[in-house]
Amino acid sequence: MxxxxxxxxxxxxxxxxxxxxxxxxxxxxxxxxxxxxxxxxxxxxxxxxxxxxxxxxxxxxxxxxxxxxxxxxxxxxxxxxxxxxxxxxxxxxxxxxxxxxxxxxxxxxxxxxxxxxxxMEVEQRRQAEELGVSKTLIDNALDGITLTSMSGQVVYANTAFKAMSGFGDSAVGCGLTDFYAPETFRQLSDEVLPTLMKDGAWRGVLKIRRPDGSEWMGQTTAFVVVGPAGEPTGMAAFFRDITEQLRYEEETLAQMRVIQAQQAALRELGTPLIPIADGVIAMPLIGTIDRERAQQILETLLNALGEKQSAVAILDITGVKAVDGEVAAALVRVAQAARLLGADVVLSGVRPVVAQALVDLGTELRGLVTCGTLQSGIAYALKRKARSMTV
Structure with missing residues (x-):
C-alpha cells in the first residue's frame, strides 16, 4: 500500500x-x-x-x-x-x-x-488575465454590446449600451421587450429570432426605445453563443446608434430631390418655346450650352416641331456666352434633324465674335440660316412662311 x-x-x-x-x-x-x-x-x-x-x-x-x-x-x-x-x-x-x-x-x-x-494555476491565471483584458476592451468599446440568455433576459451590457439605451445599470436583468418599440416586436418574432435560430446570426436595423419614450435606430449584429457541445447558451449583440446618420441621409436625399426639381425647372426655363405665328416658333437660349443641354435643346425642339407642325424654328443665341466646336456641332445636328421633319432652322443673334469663332473652328453650317438679330430672324421666318403659303 x-x-x-x-x-x-x-x-x-x-x-x-x-x-x-x-x-x-x-x-x-x-x-x-x-x-x-x-x-x-x-x-x-x-x-x-x-x-x-x-x-x-x-x-x-x-x-x-x-x-x-x-x-x-x-x-x-x-x-x-x-x-x-x-x-x-x-x-x-x-x-x-x-x-x-x-x-x-x-x-x-x-x-x-x-x-x-x-x-493549471498558471493557465487559469493566463485565462483570467486574458478575460480581464477582453472584459476591459468590451466595457470600453464604442459600440453597445449585450449578452442575452436564451429566455431573452440581458445578463451583460457594456458601458456604451447602458448609455445609448438610456437604461444605465438597470439594463442588466431586463427582457428584450423592455428595449424595443412595439412595431419592432413583429420584426423580432418574424425575422430576427427565426434567422438567429436557423443561421446562427442576423444583421439589420432595429428601432429601440428608451425608458423616457425616445427612440433610436440601432445597426445591430446578433449571433448565437454556443457551448462546448455546440448547444446554444445565449445570444450576443453589437449595437451602433445610427439615428443621426439616417437623419442626415434622409435630409441629403430630400435636398437632392429639391436640387433635381430645381434642375428640371431650370432646364424648362433654359429651353423656352415661344410661338411667333402659325408655323413659326422661337427658342431663345441663354447661358452656357454643354453636351447635356444641347441634347435637351434638340429633343425639345424636335418634339415641338412634331406637335405644332411648324415650318420654321428660330434658335436665338444672343444670350449664349460662348460658342465652341461642340456647341456649333450641336446646332448643326438640330438643323439637320429639323430638315428631316420638313422645317427650317434660323440661327439668330450671331454676334461678330461668334461668327469669327465659327469661322476659326471651321464649322460646316450647311442647313442653317443665320441672322444677326432676333428681329431679323423673325422677319426672315415670317417671309419664309408667307412664300410657302403663296406657293
Whole structure:
C-alpha cells in the first residue's frame, strides 16, 4: 500500500542525519539512477531544488531538526529532473518520535508532485488575465454590446449600451421587450429570432426605445453563443446608434430631390418655346450650352416641331456666352434633324465674335440660316412662311 500511494514518504533521524525508511526513491522519481550517491539522503531535496528555492528548502530541514516540524510545516518548491525540466512538489515534515529531551528522532517527509496543479494555476491565471483584458476592451468599446440568455433576459451590457439605451445599470436583468418599440416586436418574432435560430446570426436595423419614450435606430449584429457541445447558451449583440446618420441621409436625399426639381425647372426655363405665328416658333437660349443641354435643346425642339407642325424654328443665341466646336456641332445636328421633319432652322443673334469663332473652328453650317438679330430672324421666318403659303 505504501508503494502504491501517490506520495513519496521518507522517515529520517534528523540527529544522526540518516534515512530510516522510504517507500520510493526520490532520485528514481525524478529520473535519476536510484543508486546515485550524490542524490542520497535528505540533502537531495536541497541539491535538486531550484536556486530560488534552495534557501527555503534548507530552512525546512533545519526547522525539522530543531523540533519545529508539524503537520502545517509544508513548503512548495521546484526540483530539477534528470531531463533538465522542473517539477513542483510540496513537502511536509511531521515529527513521529522525540527523545527524552524533546528532540525529534523520527521525522517523516511527505512529498507530493503538484506540477499538474501548478500548470493549471498558471493557465487559469493566463485565462483570467486574458478575460480581464477582453472584459476591459468590451466595457470600453464604442459600440453597445449585450449578452442575452436564451429566455431573452440581458445578463451583460457594456458601458456604451447602458448609455445609448438610456437604461444605465438597470439594463442588466431586463427582457428584450423592455428595449424595443412595439412595431419592432413583429420584426423580432418574424425575422430576427427565426434567422438567429436557423443561421446562427442576423444583421439589420432595429428601432429601440428608451425608458423616457425616445427612440433610436440601432445597426445591430446578433449571433448565437454556443457551448462546448455546440448547444446554444445565449445570444450576443453589437449595437451602433445610427439615428443621426439616417437623419442626415434622409435630409441629403430630400435636398437632392429639391436640387433635381430645381434642375428640371431650370432646364424648362433654359429651353423656352415661344410661338411667333402659325408655323413659326422661337427658342431663345441663354447661358452656357454643354453636351447635356444641347441634347435637351434638340429633343425639345424636335418634339415641338412634331406637335405644332411648324415650318420654321428660330434658335436665338444672343444670350449664349460662348460658342465652341461642340456647341456649333450641336446646332448643326438640330438643323439637320429639323430638315428631316420638313422645317427650317434660323440661327439668330450671331454676334461678330461668334461668327469669327465659327469661322476659326471651321464649322460646316450647311442647313442653317443665320441672322444677326432676333428681329431679323423673325422677319426672315415670317417671309419664309408667307412664300410657302403663296406657293
Amino acid at each position: 505504501l508503494q502504491a500511494i501517490p506520495y513519496l514518504l521518507c522517515v529520517h533521524d534528523p540527529v544522526e542525519q540518516r534515512a530510516l525508511y522510504e517507500n520510493r526513491s526520490l532520485a528514481r522519481e525524478l529520473g535519476y539512477a536510484a543508486d546515485d550517491e550524490d542524490l542520497g539522503g535528505l540533502d537531495a531535496f536541497v541539491t535538486l531544488a531550484h536556486p530560488d528555492d534552495q534557501t527555503r528548502a534548507r530552512e525546512q530541514l533545519d526547522h525539522a531538526g530543531e523540533g519545529q516540524a508539524s503537520d502545517s510545516a509544508e513548503l512548495a518548491y521546484r526540483l530539477r529532473k534528470a531531463d533538465g525540466s522542473w517539477c513542483w512538489v510540496t513537502r511536509r515534515e511531521i515529527v513521529l518520535a522525540r527523545d527524552g529531551a524533546g528532540k525529534p528522532r523520527q521525522v517523516m517527509s511527505v512529498v507530493q508532485d503538484i506540477t499538474g496543479r501548478k500548470d
